[in-house]
Amino acid sequence: MQIEMVKNAGGVFVPAFDSDLPRLTKFKNGEQYTAEIKLTRNPSFHRKVFAFFGFCFAHWAAENAGYDCSDEYTQKEEFRKNLTILAGFFDTVTTIKGELKVRAKSLAYANMEPDEFERCYSALINAAIKHVFAGTKDERILNQLYSYF
DSSP states (O other): OOOOOEEHHHHHHHSSSGGGGGGGGOOOOOOOOOOOOOOOHHHHHHHHHHHHHHHHOOOOOOOOGOOTSHHHHHHHHHHHHHHHTTTTTEEEEEEETTTTTEOOOSSSSSGOOOHHHHHHHHHHHHHHHHSSSOOOHHHHHHHHTTTTT
């Protein structure tokens, strides 16, 4: 079970949302439980990063990579993964055939700490400037790009 918690004075954790209170009733007072505590990433920052991916994707256009026959979700996912790799956030794995493959790191809350996520965002901006917006002269697009800095 995962519940968003807030630490109050005295070291007491309470549910962040009242709607989670009923879920805690199955736990008995005075009993010992094990909990894994993680600092939650700023959700508005996470949304900003994915809005940036959407902006970049709209500018880049699927026709550039031969994904035009794929559904939009697949196109966006491939674009996101490729831009993440270009930003330097990837793992290298070996296939069963002995070939090396590069896979984009997951940007999920559970898979990337907040400070690494911030470094990734900065690298994504640099990669987008170099690979997606290179040569762009349209002031409207450039102003929109600058709004993500």
